[in-house]
Structure formats: structure tokens, C-alpha cells
Amino acid sequence: MIQELSIINSTPKIRRPLKQGRFGNPLLSRKQVERCVELLAESISNYYCSMANGGDDVVFLTVMHGGKTFSSDLAPLCASQPAPSLKDPGYRSWYASYRVVDRYIDIKSYDGQIRGEPVVMASDLTRENLAGKRVLLIDDICETGNTIVETIQFIRKLCRYSQQDIDRLVRTVTFLWKPECPSQSLRPDWYGYRTSMHFLSGYGMDSKDGSCRQLPAIFIDDNRQSMVKKPSWAFRFDQSETGSPINRSQKPR
Numbered sequence: 001m002i003q004e005l006s007i008i009n010s011t012p013k014i015r016r017p018l019k020q021g022r023f024g025n026p027l028l029s030r031k032q033v034e035r036c037v038e039l040l041a042e043s044i045s046n047y048y049c050s051m052a053n054g055g056d057d058v059v060f061l062t063v064m065h066g067g068k069t070f071s072s073d074l075a076p077l078c079a080s081q082p083a084p085s086l087k088d089p090g091y092r093s094w095y096a097s098y099r100v101v102d103r104y105i106d107i108k109s110y111d112g113q114i115r116g117e118p119v120v121m122a123s124d125l126t127r128e129n130l131a132g133k134r135v136l137l138i139d140d141i142c143e144t145g146n147t148i149v150e151t152i153q154f155i156r157k158l159c160r161y162s163q164q165d166i167d168r169l170v171r172t173v174t175f176l177w178k179p180e181c182p183s184q185s186l187r188p189d190w191y192g193y194r195t196s197m198h199f200l201s202g203y204g205m206d207s208k209d210g211s212c213r214q215l216p217a218i219f220i221d222d223n224r225q226s227m228v229k230k231p232s233w234a235f236r237f238d239q240s241e242t243g244s245p246i247n248r249s250q251k252p253r
């Protein structure tokens with residue numbers, strides 16, 4: 001206890017500002033990231049609260065290592081979301097009407113900026129802990145979508161799911177989405193921001209030299225001017241529960 005206090009007291013108060021150029025140009029501040037995660041959490045929670053079997057577990061499946069930072073911000077907010085509206089007389093039954101269960105899958109698709117085939121390195125998923133449960137796949141960024149598609153394939157094989165099972169049970173959220181990627185195979189159900197085709201780092205995303213993953217904000221790694229398109233916070237493409245949630249084969253508009 002005393003030791004803890006002494007650690008707190010000795011924490012230096014000086015905060016060095018992030019210098020432009022050192023990590024690339026700043027793209028999204030910590031404040032923007034935090035606000036966006038809050039909005040995503042609200043939308044995701046509303047969605048799972050509105051499910052007919054709202055009391056079920058929802059497996060928050062983090063795609064490691066990139067998705068770790070976003071997931072650890074998102075999951076506690078989702079688990080503690082209040083009702084969609086506190087004026088709603090039924091809000092007590094909506095509150096925490098689903099339970100978040102943490103699982104992970106470690107998939108590697110990139111070596112620095114060189115794109116390769118996604119390979120599953122490790123996972124704590126088993127048929128027993130996954131079959132029949134709703135799954136929210138969480139990752140930092142969707143570029144080609146191959147990582148997410150590979151994860152979905154992994155789930156499909158493990159649980160012997162049909163496409164209808166996948167459509168019913170699996171949803172995806174990435175903090176960033178690059179809709180302009182020419183070889184894109186998927187768009188996430190939810191995303192925080194759309195970005196253009198620049199290599200980004202920070203907030204879980206690895207940089208060329210592997211030094212920026214832990215940064216709390218997002219940077220452009222290639223030092224060129226980039227743009228963040230008008231934010232589409234907490235956007236879902238299709239709210240229907242039974243219909244196909246994602247048009248996985250089509251390129252986004």
C-alpha cells in the first residue's frame with residue numbers, strides 16, 4: 001500500500017508532447033479515438049441488448065496483436081453500457097443484458113508493410129467455448145479484409161458452421177477501415193473511421209520499425225499527407241438480424 005502511494009507520488013507530471021515527424025504525422029488524436037470508441041460501444045451494446053436472447057454470452061474475439069488496444073478500450077464500455085434510453089420503462093432488463101466473454105485469435109498477415117497470406121498463429125477458441133454463441137470480431141484495421149475473412153473461416157471450420165450460422169452469429173468491428181483498398185474482400189459491420197490508403201500506426205497498429213504499436217493516438221507512417229474521410233461513427237450496414245449482415249463479396253460503395 002505504502003509502496004503504491006510512493007509510486008503515485010513519484011510519477012513525473014511533465015508530459016512530452018508527441019512531436020510531428022518522430023512517429024509520422026498525427027492523424028487522429030487520443031480524444032478523437034476515445035470519443036469514437038464510446039460511440040461504437042454504445043451502438044454495439046444497443047445492438048446486442050436488442051437481440052431476442054439478450055441474456056446470452058457474446059464472445060468478444062480480439063484479433064491479436066493489432067486489435068488488443070482497441071478491444072481493451074471497447075469491451076469495458078460495452079459491458080457497462082446503460083440502457084439505450086433511461087426513459088425506457090424496460091431499461092432495467094436491458095441493462096447488462098448480455099455478458100462479454102473475452103477470447104483471442106492471433107493472426108499474422110503483414111511483415112512490416114509487406115502483405116502476405118494470413119496465418120493463424122494461436123487461439124484460445126474451442127468448439128465447446130464458441131459453438132452457438134454470438135461473436136464480435138474486433139480488430140484495429142480492415143484493409144483487404146483477408147485477416148477477418150480468415151478468422152471467420154477458422155470459426156466456420158471449428159464449429160462446423162454453415163454460411164447462415166455465420167451470418168446469424170458473427171459480427172465484425174474495426175477501428176479503421178480503408179474502403180479504397182482495391183483487393184478488398186470484406187467491409188466490417190461497424191467501423192470508427194474510414195481512411196485513405198496510407199500506412200498508419202499507433203493505437204495497436206504496428207509501424208514499419210515496430211515501435212509505434214503502443215501509442216495512444218494514430219499516425220501516418222509514410223509521412224505523406226493523408227486524409228480522414230468524414231467520420232462514420234458506429235455505422236452498421238444492415239440492422240436486420242436474419243438477413244445477411246455483410247455483403248462479403250461486394251466492394252463497398
Ligand SMILES: O=P(O)(O)OC[C@H]1O[C@H](OP(=O)(O)OP(=O)(O)O)[C@H](O)[C@@H]1O
Nearest residue numbers: 064065066108109110143144145146147
Ligand atoms: O485487412 P487486412 O489487409 O487483412 O489487414 C488488417 C490486419 O493487418 C494487421 O495485422 P498484422 O498481420 O500486421 O499483424 P498484427 O495484428 O500482429 O500487427 C492488422 O492488425 C489487421 O489484423
Ligand code: HPA
Nearest residue numbers: 143198199200201205206
Ligand atoms: O495501415 C496499416 N497499418 C498497420 N497495419 C496494417 N494492416 C493493414 N493496414 C495497416
